[in-house]
Amino acid sequence: MTGEDLRMLRERRGLTQSQMAALVNEMTGRKYDKQRLSKWETGKEVIPREILGRLLLLSIEQTPTEPPRRGVTVAVGLQKGGTAKTATSINIAYVLARTGSRVLLVDADPQGNATTHVGVGQAEVVELTNSGRVLYHALMGKAALTDVIRNTSVGGLDLVPSSIALASADTELPGNLTNAQTALAEMLDPVRTGYDFIVIDCAPNLGAVTINALTAADFVLVPCQTEPHAILGVSAFLETVAKIRRRLNPRLEVLGILPTMFNGRLSQDRSSMDDITRLWGAENTVFPPVPRATIYAQAAGANVITLDADIGAPGAESYAAIAAALLKATGRLTETVHAA
Incomplete structure (x- = not known):
């Protein structure tokens, strides 16, 4: 700003x-x-940073009379690991919740990083898994989603937790011919009207659960580390998105590309940023890059959401811009200031 x-x-x-x-x-x-x-x-x-973050939230103004909630769904995905998908998912969910939206964060990664990031400890993850209250059980029809959803410490933000149990779904879902590719969409349908947004943190693969997430989504956001190998993965991922749009989910739109872990002092990062803009900037929104910053690793180690710990953290403007794009696309934003 x-x-x-x-x-x-x-x-x-x-x-x-x-x-x-x-x-x-x-x-x-x-x-x-x-x-x-x-x-x-x-x-x-x-x-000042502590002022900047709060001003960014003020800049995202929802319409006085909000349209009915319909659980607009955004999947955050790329088949390559280490591109900040989880950090992106939880911080977008946080910003949306802070602007007054009701948000459901779905941890669709067997690693369960989004679950621990919002404060669910490992012992509790084990207990939830053993008692049948993680995403795997709801996805496979072994538990009602309402029994799996849990509150977080952030007002307006709920969580569908995950654990290593979800890894089995990639092999079990293809064997279920009745809803192998739509199970997640069907699972979410009963709760959509209770939320303005549903944010799905996808695993770093193109397995059955990720395909389900893309089939359930209205938008897909692609975080891409500013380095060559991640850029190569984006092309393949967007091809998959195009196939899913043709075959399974015609409403799926690419919300944009989010460059991550960007260090403007490094020539390789600047070159990769130029490549991202050249390759996809004409047809897709390329959001402001999220800088590389130690606070993200520190927040992960402390099991907290980065922007909840420091609302003015580097990258706050990027996440605010994404939240504003979602609010605007769904008719909940009157206008917003430019996010530089």
């Missing part, structure tokens, strides 16, 4: 600089005045 973005946000809300400073102070417990706000708007001072 630039100083010009801040000024446009303030004016759109009909606030003076003094009133906007008071709003910022209310959100943060600080004591900024209109002179400091003026310096941010003119670019004389950099907007």
